[in-house]
Amino acid sequence: MKAFVIAAWLLLVTFQLGFGQVRDSHRAAAEAMLVATQAENNFDASIDQLLAQQVGQNPGMKDYEGVMKTFFAKYMSWNALKEEMTKLYTDEFSEEELKKLTVFYQTDVGKKMVAKQTVILQKSMALGQQLVRSHMPELQEAIQKRREELEKK
Known part of the structure; x- marks a missing residue:
């Protein structure tokens, strides 16, 4: 009985480990798709535009623009969020879907x-x-x- 419980526990742990983690190839597919979409450039440019818009709407923020840029570079930049963004895509799209999206984004229309x-x-x-x-x-x-x-x- 003890051997059965140990075997069942090992099987359960192995099952959870195998399906609880994203395969390297799935992660690589997400990263390739993010490269194809120029996510890093677009993400950082969007943050810059957001800051410019905030300062434009509230000129009193101009004196704090440098502080805000430093803060956003630390917490909202592509480098700060790349891992989470990759996980977001691996959670929402299969590896095959990510590969198809990458192919699309490499076309002229993409x-x-x-x-x-x-x-x-x-x-x-x-x-x-x-x-x-x-x-x-x-x-x-x-x-x-x-x-x-x-x-x-």
């Missing part, structure tokens, strides 16, 4: 997608902000109404 991705994201965010601003009175009215309801309780 390269265009990478080149336009930041612009599209910026424009979509601006569109969202514009829509919210244009309906802000409606939101403010709803918030005021809810505030009054809460005050009555």
Whole structure:
């Protein structure tokens, strides 16, 4: 009986170790896809754009821009997040899917997608902000109404 329990435990541990870890080839596929998408350049450029936007919207932050850049370089740069980003992709995509994505991003259309991705994201965010601003009175009215309801309780 003792031998059976030990064998079952070893089998369970081996099973968990084999399936609980990402294979090196899966990880390599994720890294190749991230290279094909120029993730490092795009990621760091996005952080720079975010900082520039924040300073543009709040000129008082200009004096703190260097501090913010240092902070983001330490905690939000590609080097700081590469491992987590790789894991994110291995969690969401199979090795085969990552390889297919890499092939796509190496095509002319894939390269265009990478080149336009930041612009599209910026424009979509601006569109969202514009829509919210244009309906802000409606939101403010709803918030005021809810505030009054809460005050009555």
